[in-house]
Amino acid sequence: MKERLKEVVESLIFISLEPLSLEKIKGVLTEFPEEDIDQAIKELLESYAADERGIQIIQAAGGYLFSTKSEHDAWIKRLLRVERKNKLSSAAMETLSAIAYHQPITLAEISALRGVDSSQTLKTLLQKKMINIIGRKKSPGNPLIYRTSNKFLTHFGLSDIKDLPTPEEISKILEEEKNFEKEEN
Amino acid sequence: MENSASYQVKLEVFEGPLDLLLFLIRKKKIDIHDIPMATITKEYLEYLNKKERINLDREAEFLLIAALLIYIKSQMLLPREKPIEDEKDPRQLLVDRLLDYQKIKAASLLLKEKEEKELQKWKRASIPFQSFEKEMDSLEVSLFSLAESFFTLMKRKEKEEAQIIKGKEFSIEEKIQEILAVFEENSFLDFFDYFYEQESFEEALASFFALLELIKSRIVIALQKSHFQPIKVWLRDKAPVKRT
Numbered sequence: 001m002k003e004r005l006k007e008v009v010e011s012l013i014f015i016s017l018e019p020l021s022l023e024k025i026k027g028v029l030t031e032f033p034e035e036d037i038d039q040a041i042k043e044l045l046e047s048y049a050a051d052e053r054g055i056q057i058i059q060a061a062g063g064y065l066f067s068t069k070s071e072h073d074a075w076i077k078r079l080l081r082v083e084r085k086n087k088l089s090s091a092a093m094e095t096l097s098a099i100a101y102h103q104p105i106t107l108a109e110i111s112a113l114r115g116v117d118s119s120q121t122l123k124t125l126l127q128k129k130m131i132n133i134i135g136r137k138k139s140p141g142n143p144l145i146y147r148t149s150n151k152f153l154t155h156f157g158l159s160d161i162k163d164l165p166t167p168e169e170i171s172k173i174l175e176e177e178k179n180f181e182k183e184e185n
Numbered sequence: 186m187e188n189s190a191s192y193q194v195k196l197e198v199f200e201g202p203l204d205l206l207l208f209l210i211r212k213k214k215i216d217i218h219d220i221p222m223a224t225i226t227k228e229y230l231e232y233l234n235k236k237e238r239i240n241l242d243r244e245a246e247f248l249l250i251a252a253l254l255i256y257i258k259s260q261m262l263l264p265r266e267k268p269i270e271d272e273k274d275p276r277q278l279l280v281d282r283l284l285d286y287q288k289i290k291a292a293s294l295l296l297k298e299k300e301e302k303e304l305q306k307w308k309r310a311s312i313p314f315q316s317f318e319k320e321m322d323s324l325e326v327s328l329f330s331l332a333e334s335f336f337t338l339m340k341r342k343e344k345e346e347a348q349i350i351k352g353k354e355f356s357i358e359e360k361i362q363e364i365l366a367v368f369e370e371n372s373f374l375d376f377f378d379y380f381y382e383q384e385s386f387e388e389a390l391a392s393f394f395a396l397l398e399l400i401k402s403r404i405v406i407a408l409q410k411s412h413f414q415p416i417k418v419w420l421r422d423k424a425p426v427k428r429t
Contacts, residue, residue, distance in 0.1 A: 017310040058306065070305035086369045087300060090293070094200055097293035113285055116201035116246050120359060127366045156296055157303040165295040173291040177211070 005032060005040040006047075019063025019154060061153035062160055088130075095121045099131055099148055100164055106143040122146070130155065202250035203286040205232065210283075217283055220276055222258040229254055253279065326407040326416050328397075331376075334416060335393050338380050342389075355388045360395035364405075368420050376407065376416035 012028060013020050026037055048057045058067050068076060098113045099105055110118045125131045130152045136142040148161065158164065199205040209228045210217055233247060260275035367374045383389035396418065399405045406424045409416045
């Protein structure tokens, strides 16, 4: 059965619509030793990376998920008769980034960071399940507290919240902008 | 060469007053840690003056920051008994906010790149299922039966709930955005469920008008398989009807 393990894991990932975590896989495959499962996943990832295939296994939101390769985007859209997938608005992006870096955070805090009332954007992000309400703050008015969700991680291809752009990457962007303006003038 | 006439950019392109302020600081090549308050306040106010009217709903925040700028400027102009070094620079609060905002903005640009890349990968969950669904024969719901369903639903709901006192106003524009947001997640919107979730009659009414507006502008279509079947609202170009 051990040699079959790789196939079993593959089918579990295939059937999942959301990233399948290692704990969940282990929770299902109780009859197998954990090291064997780890090994099977490792081999599976290697074989997908090596073979010439249209699909790949990606790691997002702390789990494994099948996805197509980005090179094939144009044909997939043609098949599905979809023009483009919906992108988030720049207000939504800014709000998400404020939440991602300052979570847990309240609406008032988000609005203060952006200098703009963010209640409407927040509502949209909740509807899109990019953020979750995780409770209420123990301060006057008991405002709701928000956090980014697993869907947020998947949407941006982040495996973990630690994969957010680092302070170094951010300062690099800011430097580049400065230099660009110098050249411009 | 930089005169104020070169700032012919609309206020709407900025995400907010901090965004505008950063733009002005960059244009003037000013060090963010040492903002000349008089210059920047002047620039900022000139900018606001370009607007013929200020929409208080959307642009009150711009005025708030204008007030803050003027306040800081006046703080710096006031003669003091103690030398200023003993005190905190009145600009510090603003600088901190701008630095925080700048980081968020830069991070959001980086995230946008990531999103762009991710959107080219298709996952099973992102496949719009109606593409594979057999085209059903649905009827477009007439305006009257839509209105009738709406009022029947509202009456039913009225009986269930106690009076809710609420001061919130709902704009149709917001509701249009809300309905469109539903379609980013779902292929259709269930008419009954959607209106049943509305908290008050006012809110439901705004939503209903928003829906009518969307139907009128041919963005969405309301369908049902036959009478007494659930009414589903679809984006017109994704609706399961035979293309004619």
